[in-house]
Amino acid sequence: MEITVKVNGADRTADVEPRMLLAHLIREEFALTGTHIGCDTTSCGACTVLLDGRPVKSCTVFGVQADGREVTTVEGLLQGGQLHPIQAAFKEEHGLQCGFCTPGMMLTGSALLEENPNPTDDEVRWAISGQICRCTGYMNIVKAIQAAGKAMSETSEDAAASVAS
């Protein structure tokens, strides 16, 4: 089947078997290897991407289901070549060790912050509770997502202030 998916803002087409998983479509056909695969049972969330802005586990979505839709992967987080605040915060707060869960965690975190720029500890933990990190014990992931929210709020306040002035 030929499908067209908007990946990180650009239309990409591919001719794929209906059974191909979205995770494989992204990794193999679109050569975006920042999306990882850690289990086969929708348990670990390493493969999390945003589908029309919402986090999905791409190992449990067929590629053809993304036809005509928008997918954001970790490679799409960069903004004009600059780090997204959540990327900067994960480094600053030591929110990653081996880095394998990190793309999924950052994408879920960024989606949470779109809806809730100032989440509590429990709100962050609930948002990422479908994803597993084996290295960090989550404390610094939570801190990183909260710190990114704070940084984004400050940036948007600055922007608002500069428009107002």
Place this chain on the structure above:
Amino acid sequence: MAAEAEEIRGIGHSVRRKEDDRFIRGAGNYIDDIHLPGMLHMAILRSPFAHAKLNSVDGSRAQALEGVIAVVTGELMAQHNLAWMPTLSGDTEAVLVTDKVRFQGQEVAAVIATDPYIAKDALELIDVDYEPLGVVISPQQAAAADAPLIRDEKEGQTDNHIYHWESGDKEATDAAFAQADKVVSLDTWYPRSHPAPLETCGCVADINPATGQATIYMTSQAPQLIRTVFALVAGLPEEKIRIVSPDIGGGFGNKVPVYPGYVIATAASLLLGHPVKWIEDRTENLISTGFARDFWMHGEMALKEDGTMTGLRVSLDADEGAFHADAQPSKLKVGLFHVVSGSYDLPAAHVTADGYYTNKAPGGVAYRCSFRVTEASFMIERLVQNAAYEIGMDPAEFRKKNFIEKDQFPYTSATGLTYDSGDYQAAMDLALEKVGYAQLRKEQAEAREQGRLIGIGLASFTEIVGAGPHKDYDILGIKMNDGAELRVHPTGKAHLKISSQTQGQGHETTFAQIVAEELGIQPEDIKVTHGDSDDTPYGLGTYASRSTPTVGAATAMVSRKLADKARKLAAHLLEVSEEDVELAKGRFTVKGAPDKAVTIQDVAFAAYTNFPDGMEAGLEGVAYYDPPNLTYPFGTYAVVVEVDADTGQWKVERVVAVDDCGVRINPMIVEGQIHGGLTEGFGIAAMEQITFDEEGNCIGANFLDYLLPTAWETPKFELGETVTPSPHHPIGAKGVGESATVGSPAAFVNAVIDALWPLGVRNIDMPLTSGKVWEAIQNAQAG
């Protein structure tokens, strides 16, 4: 006047990690990210039976599927003398089955295809005729007189017993027990768990048919060791083997052994002339690769009436699975389990261990265990708490009375280990103060009045890491000494190559900081290479918390070698004698004339442009480190829980972790390691278990059944530190990666048992699921 020099971010600085820049961009290079031209894909057919005679394997239907290039069977491997391979414990292990399968999930055949989906499709088309045999799933069954013989192919093997091992003094221990006022005992099974790194194992084997060069990209924690093993197993010339560990998505000991998949993929690449990729799925990872623990332990402590410990006796049966494949020092059969006397001044101890074959996957030494110290620490810390209650003492007071005291170090234990340093009382005092122990005991008593079950659990662990001194520590005869190679470029930037292999520990940052401390080059100006056996010095890799104790030391030593030469160069530039030159934080000054100085960058440039006659050009060197002793990190963990007696559910209210790992190179990274270890310790105590039914079916075969803690269940941690530098390590560091998995499981279990002790509950084996806790409460109340 020169501007104030920038502070050197060496030891003690929480430098943000250099490796993160690629990971946060999704630009890490993990095994499955490697694509080579002409690459084929391999999938493995695994046995559905735990023990079955293999009558035939017919791959002809699979071979006929479009896209299938080859079907590899045990018969084919046997033709190349590769059906069996040696294990890291000196046993043998089947690569592909030729005679019978010995555990569920064992490798029976492999398909090589143009596409991974086709390779998996073809597995369904392989026809295998199995004849099921009787199954053994525990050491108790293995030891039974009528047990099926699992290793019938081994000459001289007439039963399922693998080894008997002893440590300590039996006579002295028997005497201590004969004279004891009280003896307290505990039987506990430390169940089978799995390291389950988020990235599974895999490889890309690329053998160039024209040159014979074998490049194998592999999820390996020990690429140098694996290269040698491959040379020995496959008979390939070692100089033509290059093992490359790319970025590793977590290891925890799961990625030390050589797995059959690596060997089959390599053989397939050799036979087909194409690169072959093999990536495990999660079920394959959980049912066939290196598991952890599975120790059935009995412990007894001899006590005087006043609470003085006088003797310790531990016996255990180890379930080793179908092949003895522990990755551990050759001279040790149960690793460093003999550190089981822990933090206590025990005059006599005796340990016996027996290993058994069962119809389960091989492995055993893995999962942040420091060579079985997890099991040892759990045994002693659980036994200590039960002993304290039995003798009527508070567990903290009981520990204090029996701790090895600060002035007793170096301390020789009853099992012959020489503890390098420690201050156990200080670490426990800090933990008790942070958690508010005295107040908590009052609150606990009040809560009990109201029918609420609060529990406070302590664990004062002693770790033993950094293997090791060449006299006693080797794997397959290769001494456990590690190397570091350092080159300072003309512009004063540097390249450090190390024999350890990070799986998330942050080596690219930490080891650069050691060089920064010694030579004054900023860590961001130091490139760190690891994981490529063609481009790093020899060494045995990263596991058992050994990187900082061994490679960290080698890094300091090679830096000091370069500093010696740099001092000569500085003397030349400053036109003074070498004795008059002092080096501090990257500046070489003249004694008594501090304004007269050159920098490490000036010196590095001179090493290539302006060196004195008779001196070799360049500023580089290599050092191999032979540790004089192991290092002994320690600490006290305090856990507070509340148990719901009606449901058996328990909730962690507080976790206080005081660690003493000696000098902390990067405090941020150290704390991250402790967070991770505490979480895995909590998981093991609360939920993680690989279970089997009586037919040997592995029940914990995916993440729906093998439960791991998510952010929702994981407690929050409060950390504290004391610093007792290792007296023999060049920078006083001890290693910290596994302290928290060694120390914390007992603290969690002790907390739950502490809550339930008044009800009569004396022990619950891990994992403490709510069902098991509820059942223990019911039984205690009924009994």
